[in-house]
Amino acid sequence: MTKILDRMAAEGATRRETLTVAATLVGGALVVGCSPANVMGDILSLGATKDFGPFGPFIKVEPNGWVTVICKHIEVGQGNHAGLAALAAEELDADWAKVKTEHAAANAKVYANSAMGVQGTGGSSAISNSWLQLRTAGAAARAMFVQAAATKWNAPVGEVTVQNGVVAHAKSGKQAGLGDLVADAAKVPPTTTPTLKDPKTFTLIGTDRVRRKDSVAKSTGTALYTQDVQLPNMLTAMVAHAPKFGGKVVSFDDKATRQVPGVVEVFQIPSGVAVVAESTWAARQGRDALKVNWDLSKTESRSTDQLAQWYRDLAAGKAAAGDLKWAAFEARGAPSAPGAAALETTYDFPYLAHATMEPMNCVAIVNGASCKLISASQSPTLDQLNAAKIVGNLPGNIEVQTLFAGGSFGRRTNFQSDYAAEAVHIAKTVGHGRPVKLVWTREDDMRAGYYRPMVHHALLITTDKDGFPASWRQRVVTQSIMKGSPMGTPKLDSTSVEGAMGSPYLKATPVVDAQVLSPDVGVPVLWWRSVGATHTAFVMEHTIDQLARKAGRDPVDYRRALYAKAGANRHLAVLNLAAQNAGWGRPPPAGWTRGAAVHESFGSVVAQIAEVKLENGVPKVGRVVTAIDCGTPIARDQIAAQMEGGTCLGLAAALYGKMTLKDGAVQEGNFDSYRVLRNSEAPTVETYIVPSSNPPSGVGEPGTPVIAPAVANALLAMGQPPTTSLPFVKT
Amino acid sequence: MATTLQINGKSVQVKAAPETPLLWVLRDELAMTGSKYGCGVGQCGACTVLAHGQPIRSCSTPISVLGTAKITTIEGLGGDHPVQQAWIRHDVPQCGYCQSGQIMSAVVLLAQKPKPTDEEISSAMDGNICRCGTYQRIRAAIKDAAGLPQVASSPPPLKTPSVPAPAAKI
Numbered sequence A: 001m002t003k004i005l006d007r008m009a010a011e012g013a014t015r016r017e018t019l020t021v022a023a024t025l026v027g028g029a030l031v032v033g034c035s036p037a038n039v040m041g042d043i044l045s046l047g048a049t050k051d052f053g054p055f056g057p058f059i060k061v062e063p064n065g066w067v068t069v070i071c072k073h074i075e076v077g078q079g080n081h082a083g084l085a086a087l088a089a090e091e092l093d094a095d096w097a098k099v100k101t102e103h104a105a106a107n108a109k110v111y112a113n114s115a116m117g118v119q120g121t122g123g124s125s126a127i128s129n130s131w132l133q134l135r136t137a138g139a140a141a142r143a144m145f146v147q148a149a150a151t152k153w154n155a156p157v158g159e160v161t162v163q164n165g166v167v168a169h170a171k172s173g174k175q176a177g178l179g180d181l182v183a184d185a186a187k188v189p190p191t192t193t194p195t196l197k198d199p200k201t202f203t204l205i206g207t208d209r210v211r212r213k214d215s216v217a218k219s220t221g222t223a224l225y226t227q228d229v230q231l232p233n234m235l236t237a238m239v240a241h242a243p244k245f246g247g248k249v250v251s252f253d254d255k256a257t258r259q260v261p262g263v264v265e266v267f268q269i270p271s272g273v274a275v276v277a278e279s280t281w282a283a284r285q286g287r288d289a290l291k292v293n294w295d296l297s298k299t300e301s302r303s304t305d306q307l308a309q310w311y312r313d314l315a316a317g318k319a320a321a322g323d324l325k326w327a328a329f330e331a332r333g334a335p336s337a338p339g340a341a342a343l344e345t346t347y348d349f350p351y352l353a354h355a356t357m358e359p360m361n362c363v364a365i366v367n368g369a370s371c372k373l374i375s376a377s378q379s380p381t382l383d384q385l386n387a388a389k390i391v392g393n394l395p396g397n398i399e400v401q402t403l404f405a406g407g408s409f410g411r412r413t414n415f416q417s418d419y420a421a422e423a424v425h426i427a428k429t430v431g432h433g434r435p436v437k438l439v440w441t442r443e444d445d446m447r448a449g450y451y452r453p454m455v456h457h458a459l460l461i462t463t464d465k466d467g468f469p470a471s472w473r474q475r476v477v478t479q480s481i482m483k484g485s486p487m488g489t490p491k492l493d494s495t496s497v498e499g500a501m502g503s504p505y506l507k508a509t510p511v512v513d514a515q516v517l518s519p520d521v522g523v524p525v526l527w528w529r530s531v532g533a534t535h536t537a538f539v540m541e542h543t544i545d546q547l548a549r550k551a552g553r554d555p556v557d558y559r560r561a562l563y564a565k566a567g568a569n570r571h572l573a574v575l576n577l578a579a580q581n582a583g584w585g586r587p588p589p590a591g592w593t594r595g596a597a598v599h600e601s602f603g604s605v606v607a608q609i610a611e612v613k614l615e616n617g618v619p620k621v622g623r624v625v626t627a628i629d630c631g632t633p634i635a636r637d638q639i640a641a642q643m644e645g646g647t648c649l650g651l652a653a654a655l656y657g658k659m660t661l662k663d664g665a666v667q668e669g670n671f672d673s674y675r676v677l678r679n680s681e682a683p684t685v686e687t688y689i690v691p692s693s694n695p696p697s698g699v700g701e702p703g704t705p706v707i708a709p710a711v712a713n714a715l716l717a718m719g720q721p722p723t724t725s726l727p728f729v730k731t
Numbered sequence B: 001m002a003t004t005l006q007i008n009g010k011s012v013q014v015k016a017a018p019e020t021p022l023l024w025v026l027r028d029e030l031a032m033t034g035s036k037y038g039c040g041v042g043q044c045g046a047c048t049v050l051a052h053g054q055p056i057r058s059c060s061t062p063i064s065v066l067g068t069a070k071i072t073t074i075e076g077l078g079g080d081h082p083v084q085q086a087w088i089r090h091d092v093p094q095c096g097y098c099q100s101g102q103i104m105s106a107v108v109l110l111a112q113k114p115k116p117t118d119e120e121i122s123s124a125m126d127g128n129i130c131r132c133g134t135y136q137r138i139r140a141a142i143k144d145a146a147g148l149p150q151v152a153s154s155p156p157p158l159k160t161p162s163v164p165a166p167a168a169k170i
């Protein structure tokens, strides 16, 4: 600790910065909530390079005319690099065929996400927080090329044009490629306030030309993932983890492990016992041969059945909440003695694993206090901080190289940097700058926690004479994701209730009493693609469908009326667009039944109308008509791809997703026990984008949470009973 | 003890012990990292390669059983394969991690059934998990590579309707 402070002083950190870091590092946490975001960026980027090329930290132009857009956000599959590149290329007027993308090095300040204050990818914010930044970068670079050409050709700046990567002066007939002018343009002083295009004049943004830049690499096996990293002298490590959350190593017997050819070293680290070997297979066999004696006395040893019952009892007031406090997230009107309930119901949601296709892994190289990570992290900045604490260095001095991620869905960012920290501990013990690739097996990945929390909702709703909600009481019980986070524990963790909080249905209800309780459970929990909406969308949309049916109204019409009351125009527009394209109001194809759902998340509103039938009691989803309002569309094809993919992930969870704990031990370990969606179960999603000139909003997550309630609502329309828990398939 | 394998038309000597799964020999010893580890137990298909033109799960196939089988991996397709070209045209990949395995399964399907039905496509591809949910584009790309018309119920996904957008309140 002292060492860090000394170094910080040496690097010229101000007293305030030093104190902030000191206080927070002693507590093992960083108090983002208490520090202005710009100070956080300064602190976390201490030691980081400030040298960028002539066109700034986001754009490189090569003499051969290729333009590289440097992406501060990780590409985990969500297609953001296509959109990010388009933002810069549009304003630069680059030739789209000669634009490529590259992951930025970690830099908390220069590459900060304006929605977070530090560098990070999450909350479906990549495009929205880069909208002006990358356009400005592109426009500033363009101005440098224009000035360079004007000087070189002795032409007025106003007469120089740029189109498709060609700089031209019509009057003199002179023209040159961006590449030809790089050397001259690099000498022009950059402006920070270039003129941006009027969006009406865009030639690239919002067109079908904006396509992925990585499809060739990802269709030929040449895209590089952390799993693929091979470095001279590199070792591969696996870790034996405790069988229950919170278990500690007492002792271990590594005799058999050390006999496995290729095993190099076996040692204890904070999270378990590491086996370091010359190959993945040797590490695996070595770990399989290891015998560890665990102290399980302080572990979470409850079963998920017990936890679910406890949550139900807490919501019903049958179990004492003790020190826990209910927090109101919506309150309106005076709760009078409720009249006869029109609807009283509860919903239960299980833990969910992210189960990204590439299990967690990280390459770390440690030599004394110097440390480099090669990985696919949504929060390279947090990894810098956590690695810095382990090796005793400044966060900005930790070099992070970001590679493609084989999926993330929220998993590759947590406040502890769990697997990255594990890799750093191992590489530190190995030392001497010898690269170590930590790899997790599928089972390690699935049993490591950081799940979407279990959730229980209890609702009691009364209605007016027209069948619309008159009073709405809601109790939500779920572990808080933000609890104990470096950002401080908020009184109300909005990630637990977002989507219910702010719902147009609550806005349209005169009396609302909605509260959440966050019990402590020793299972690590985390955001899972669309976070709170994974359950709130289901609760709100399935409840509304039940109320519509009780009122004897068409569920789409019933929603329209509520949106009108709430002034929810964007909800209305997406619902109408989906209904119109799905043929709502006309009979569905023989054998199919339609269900509708609408949900706003991450600034975007999505409506889906799903055609569903039951096959051997299992819902089968065919056509799904999707409408989205995500503000100005940037990469239309990728918006559609995210609706397709999000729907599949949401449907996988709805049909089968459930992590089970028995006396604290996770039961599921691989895809045989944690069923996911397969090709024959995947619907055909049609995507319609609402035209909009608003700033762009989220796309990666909003397509995920809507399918589950759409399916449940189709089941209602078939005459099936309401769905009170997920997954649909219980066995 | 060295084992000789036939990979992508070449005879290759490898040092790994005979019980080592082919996947780890490809990835760690031969630095052919296109085939991926997803589950290790034959559940996900990310490690799919061809042996004698049949798909096998390389994570669960020890090199000792391969004998003189001709192995083809994603690297052996060369990039110009019609299935790969269709994949690129449709921008099938998202994270991309499953796609080597998906492509290998599709290559086998089309070699065996040049004009597969929808059911044949789905059932041939059911052993390959994609967590990003690219299944619909996988089906479309296979049809494209096979020269089949696209699903009738699936109009082009990008359609701009004439409904005006209300002002957002963000």
Ligand code: FES
Residues within 6 Å of the ligand: B036, B037, B038, B039, B040, B041, B042, B043, B044, B045, B046, B047, B048, B057, B058, B059, B060
């Ligand atoms: S890794 Fe071989 S089938 Fe999953």
Ligand code: FES
Residues within 6 Å of the ligand: A077, A357, A406, A407, B093, B094, B095, B096, B097, B098, B099, B129, B130, B131, B132, B133, B134
């Ligand atoms: S593209 Fe990500 S798992 Fe298939």
